[in-house]
Structures are given as C-alpha cells and as structure tokens.
Amino acid sequence: MSYFNNFEQLFMRRSLELIDTYQGEYETTQLLNAFIGLLFFPNERMPDLIPEKTLQDIEAWGFSQNCIINAGAHKVPQEINLRELVRRLRNSVAHCRVDPFPNDHRSCEGFCFMDRNGFEAKIPTDQIKNLMRGLLAHLLEQ
Template structure:
C-alpha cells in the first residue's frame, strides 16, 4: 500500500491510532491539531461518504446532543446530522473560531466552536474524541 496512492486512508488510520493511544500532557493540543486534518480531509475529499446520521443517533457514538448550543441558520439542534456537524466544525476550525473552555481540574476541558452561520457547540474533549474516532472508523470500513 503506497502512502501517496492511499493518502487519505493512511492519514486517517494514523490519526485514529494517535487518538486511541496518546495519553500525555498535551492531549487537547494533539486533538485540536488533529481536528484540522480529521475535519478537512473527510469534508473536502470524501464528503459524500460522511453519513447523514441524526444527532439523536450520534449519542450511540458517545456524542451528546446537548453539546450543540445553537444549530445556526434558523435550525433546531434536532435537525442536524453528522455531515452537517462536521461541516460546521470544519468551518469553525478553518476560520479560527475555536476556544478552549476550562473546568476546576484542567485548563482545557474541551472546546467551543462557532461558525459564521450561527452554529455554536461546546464539546468536551472526550466527546470530540468519540466523534472523531467513530467517524474515522466508519470511513475506514
């Protein structure tokens, strides 16, 4: 398997391995760096393969719909699906509209995402990892 012939697949496999194995001090930094590739490649190069799983079904993936603060563009959170959430998260990251949020124990418990369409989400690190892990596993099938 050549890296250049299967770039996206190998990139996703390596990213999944990093998500599953890294437990160091810079976990949230690694996750945010990883989001750049993990949101951009699937969205830009294989967007049609991202399933339109409802936000309610994403709870089985370990992603709580309460993380969505505002669905944006006159939408209700229940109208969102995985493909739309990935697009909104990608837009937030691409336009540097991401900020960490702390708790009493850690300086970064997760990230707040916002895009120019009014979408807002406050997602704990473990749920970002769940979402990305499950998306990668789905795309690698």
C-alpha cells in the first residue's frame, strides 16, 4: 500500500504500531509525539468519522472520564463526547498548553492538557494509549 495513496490510514496504523512496540528510554516522548499526530489528522482531515460517543461509552476502552478535570465552556465533564474531547486535546497541544506530571524530578506519569476555554484534563500515559487505541480502531474500521 502506497504511503502517498492512503496517507492517513497508513500514518494511523504505523503510529499505533509505534505506541504498542516502543519500550525505550523515551517512551513518554514517543507517546506524546504519536498522540499529537493522531489528534491532528483525524480532527482536521476526517472529523465526521470521530464518533460522538460519551465519555462513559469510551470507558470500555480503558479511558476514565475522571481524567477530565474541567470541561470548560460552562459544561460538566459528562457532557463532553469523544469528538469534542479530541478537538479540545488537539487545541491544547496546538497552543502548547501541555505539561507533564508530576512535573518534578520523577518520571513522567502522564500529561495535563488545558485549552483557552477552560478545558482541563490530567491523563496518565496508560490512558492516553487506551484512548489512542480505541479511537484508531474505530477510525481504521471506517
């Protein structure tokens, strides 16, 4: 399959393989890099394929809705759906509003994402992987 004829699908498949196989010293850096790409491409090139599943629905993927600290825009976290979550996370990354936690000299356990509308999420690395796997599995089935 040519990379040029089916870029999005191959990019997603290869990114999924990287997050599932990379075990090196820079695992969280690799994870964040893959996550950035996987937030941007679906959000920009195929937003209608991102399902409007509730956060409760995607708990089956291993993503806890408790990661959403503030839904922003006068919403409660339970009102955000997957499509909006992807958009909010994409905006956080696009505006460099991402910080590792615990943000001291210990290893990175996950990342905090914030956007300009008050959205805030604190997502452990294992749940970032689960969110990516679930979203990619859905998109690759389309």
